[in-house]
Amino acid sequence: MNAKIIMSEGTNMSNKANLLSVQFAIKTPEVRDSLTRIVKGLKGFSLQEDKNTPRVDILVLEIGESPESEFETISALLKENVVETLFLTSARMTPDVLLPALRAGAKEFFQQPINKDEVVEAFQKILLKSRRNDQVGEDTTRLGKIFSVLGAKGGVGTTTFAVNLAASIQARDKEKLVALVDMNILLGEVPLFLDLETDTDWEEIGKNFSRLDAAYLQSAMARHSSGVYVLPAPSKLNTETHLPSGFLFQLLRSMRRFFDYIVVDSGMYIDDASFKIFAESEAVYLVSILSLPCLINVRKLQDSILTTGGVAKDKIHIVANRFERKAQISLPEASKIIGGNINLTIPNNYSVAMSAINNGKTIPDIAGSCDVAKVYKKLAASIVELAIERPGGLFRWFR
Ligand SMILES: Nc1ncnc2c1ncn2[C@@H]1O[C@H](COP(=O)(O)OP(=O)(O)OP(=O)(O)O)[C@@H](O)[C@H]1O
Ligand SMILES: [Mg+2]
Known part of the structure; x- marks a missing residue:
């Protein structure tokens, strides 16, 4: 998987100021649909599908069949500041997926089937943090x-x-x-x-x-x-x-x-x-x-x-x-x-x-x-x- 593919699967482009941009890189249709519904229902976020966007505030990525190479890409994306906050989801919640996910820098891991409260809480936390940073405005x-x-x-x-x-x-x-x-x-x-x-x-x-x-x-x-x-x-x-x-x-x-x-x-x-x-x-x-x-x-x-x-x-x-x-x-x-x-x-x-x-x-x-x-x-x-x-x-x- 490379950065292009990761950034390519989104919905509904929007570029409003002060909204946190969200993209999905999710292959399983039910998972993508349910996350789309949840995020669309939240204030403060805009779902994007622009393939060439230089940066995204939140990326939700599904870990597929070859976790190793995916984790490498994830680390690179975070390092190069292409993605500010990374959330992962996977059908499997086993240590071989969870541990490298954490090491790679994921902020939250969503279980499947998707639990709405868990997702809402994770998104709200990021929103609050970004508002706080805006407000503080000093070193x-x-x-x-x-x-x-x-x-x-x-x-x-x-x-x-x-x-x-x-x-x-x-x-x-x-x-x-x-x-x-x-x-x-x-x-x-x-x-x-x-x-x-x-x-x-x-x-x-x-x-x-x-x-x-x-x-x-x-x-x-x-x-x-x-x-x-x-x-x-x-x-x-x-x-x-x-x-x-x-x-x-x-x-x-x-x-x-x-x-x-x-x-x-x-x-x-x-x-x-x-x-x-x-x-x-x-x-x-x-x-x-x-x-x-x-x-x-x-x-x-x-x-x-x-x-x-x-x-x-x-x-x-x-x-x-x-x-x-x-x-x-x-x-x-x-x-x-x-x-x-x-x-x-x-x-x-x-x-x-x-x-x-x-x-x-x-x-x-x-x-x-x-x-x-x-x-x-x-x-x-x-x-x-x-x-x-x-x-x-x-x-x-x-x-
Ligand atoms: N480590 C400790 N070992 C034994 N007693 C302790 C210890 N720490 C506090 N206490 C005792 O617990 C009692 C209550 O302490 P303190 O007044 O600090 O609690 P508080 O939660 O601030 O109470 P309040 O709700 O009245 O403000 C005091 O008598 C204090 O000496
Ligand atoms: Mg007291």
């Missing part, structure tokens, strides 16, 4: 990195995680500017955890949004002895202040220009703005404990962050907090319940966690070499190093 590699921390339930350790992650990132690199933002309106506890007196919260900053610059932000935010700058949530509802919708998202986006790392304690708070913040985050840590209701919430939250939020799967990190080896639900069982891997476990160490809170200190300050502090230290190291040399490659999405 994101030079902006600070946001790490969102979301709880699967109340009381699972979300704030503990956010506070200790921020402090551990700062400990890893004293030169960097690290911010910790509390989203828990009325119920924010970050200042309490760090024994900080603060009189400026993000509502106050919102009133002065027009003069937002590094100097103002740093003078308005309280600085903890670890070096972390803290931005608390308002502790009372001020009915007179009307912050524009999407304000928090805009604030965090601005903060990315001043801070190297921004850790967000999102609590259990999800709305449109938080979905946008998750999408702009380097990682979303979904904190849970190994209890059935909590793990079921993890599954639901993960699904909605992926589909509604359009966040890439490899950005979502499931954290099992207060982990004990002899727990009733084992890690493999928990993985089954959530339908994915647990990415990080943090040992249960109640005395250290409690004494940190009660003394207004971080866990590393209380017991720098304890099991929990070590986990945060390792995580911070991977983040700080990750930022210097971030892994790219084709397998990022397939963790």
Whole structure:
């Protein structure tokens, strides 16, 4: 198979601006028909059949009888930027087809017969990603990195995680500017955890949004002895202040220009703005404990962050907090319940966690070499190093 043949089988040429171009290289008529129907029903895409088009945003290719040579062509197409995103489909879902498909750079593999939901989700993800890239419009590699921390339930350790992650990132690199933002309106506890007196919260900053610059932000935010700058949530509802919708998202986006790392304690708070913040985050840590209701919430939250939020799967990190080896639900069982891997476990160490809170200190300050502090230290190291040399490659999405 050569590039010409791959590009030749499409339908319905269209060249409208801002639409993502789609082509099919599919021999099986039923598969082609069903994908055509699905894609035609989606907004934001145009199906093309122009044989000589120099580039296509999405190519759906069917793997036929001679996968080897097809995979070579696929790699070449992706390398030469002829195809931005490649989806594959095949009647066979065996490792000899799947593995080379992934290695060749396919973003998604559709089973046959075609499952509409699977296809719609894959296409929507690409659309969201391309819109986000359009919106950002600046060199994101030079902006600070946001790490969102979301709880699967109340009381699972979300704030503990956010506070200790921020402090551990700062400990890893004293030169960097690290911010910790509390989203828990009325119920924010970050200042309490760090024994900080603060009189400026993000509502106050919102009133002065027009003069937002590094100097103002740093003078308005309280600085903890670890070096972390803290931005608390308002502790009372001020009915007179009307912050524009999407304000928090805009604030965090601005903060990315001043801070190297921004850790967000999102609590259990999800709305449109938080979905946008998750999408702009380097990682979303979904904190849970190994209890059935909590793990079921993890599954639901993960699904909605992926589909509604359009966040890439490899950005979502499931954290099992207060982990004990002899727990009733084992890690493999928990993985089954959530339908994915647990990415990080943090040992249960109640005395250290409690004494940190009660003394207004971080866990590393209380017991720098304890099991929990070590986990945060390792995580911070991977983040700080990750930022210097971030892994790219084709397998990022397939963790
Ligand atoms: N690794 C750990 N081992 C033992 N206890 C922990 C651990 N991490 C957190 N905790 C404890 O869990 C409790 C809840 O922690 P935290 O306040 O951080 O949770 P949260 O999810 O932010 O709660 P909320 O929903 O109230 O905001 C605290 O008593 C804390 O000390
Ligand atoms: Mg909390």
